[in-house]
Amino acid sequence: MTTIQQSIDVHVPVSTAYNQWTQFESFPYFMDGVERVVQVTDTMTHWETSIGGVRREFDAQITEQHPDERVAWRAVDGQQQGGVVTFHRLDNENTRVNVQMEYDPDTFTEKVGAGLGVIDRKVKGDLERFKEFIESRGQETGAWRGDVNRSPQRGE
Template sequence: MTTIQESIDVRVPVSTAYNQWTQFESFPYFMDGVDRVVQVTDTMTHWETSIGGVHREFDAKITEQHPDERVAWQAVGGQKQGGVVTFHRIDEQTTRVNVQMEYDPDTLTEKVGAGLGVIDRKVKGDLAKFKEFIESRGRESGEWRGDVSRSPQQGE
């Protein structure tokens, strides 16, 4: 497994940053290679991606979610990836967004890209685009404030 950790400070209140992050269908606006995300249920999303010439479709389950604090996910059905995004209040108008993600590169191209830090730079670039997206709007495009507690069998 390859682990990526990146963070960025955004000039919006923590609730605004968190609320926008719960709008998964908006991810193609700021994530390169994400073609489409469909919110299937409160805790299930369907992803279509095109990264490095490889098109993939997979489902991801929200495994833990607490308003203004964190969103954790795990891909289901073959795709080996998961992670957590946490939100930290710096001051009234600034939030630090931290992403920690683990994935298992499948193809030779993905393995070489992981070794060269391509995915790390992609995540860093996506966070910069999220910053631009939310700061230029000044408000979230929607919100989901539900709470999803990690079940005991999902322990870390």
């Protein structure tokens, strides 16, 4: 498994950053390679991606979600991956967004890319685009403030 950790400070209140992150269907606006995300249920999303010439479709389940604190997920099919995004209030107008994810590179190209830090830089770029997206708007495009308590992971 490869682990990636990146963070960025955004000039919006923690609730604004969190609310926007819960709008999964807006991810293609700031996540490179994400072509489409469909919110199937409160806790299930369907993703279509094209990264480095590799097209994938997979479902991801929200395994834990607490307003203004965290959103955790795991893929339920396809490439093994999962992670958590946490939101840290720095002051009334600034928030640190931290992404930690783990994935298992499938192909030789993905393994080489992981070794060279390609995905790490991609996540950093996605966070920089998220910062630009939310700061330029000044407000979220929507919000889902529901609580999802931690669900068991595979093998637990």
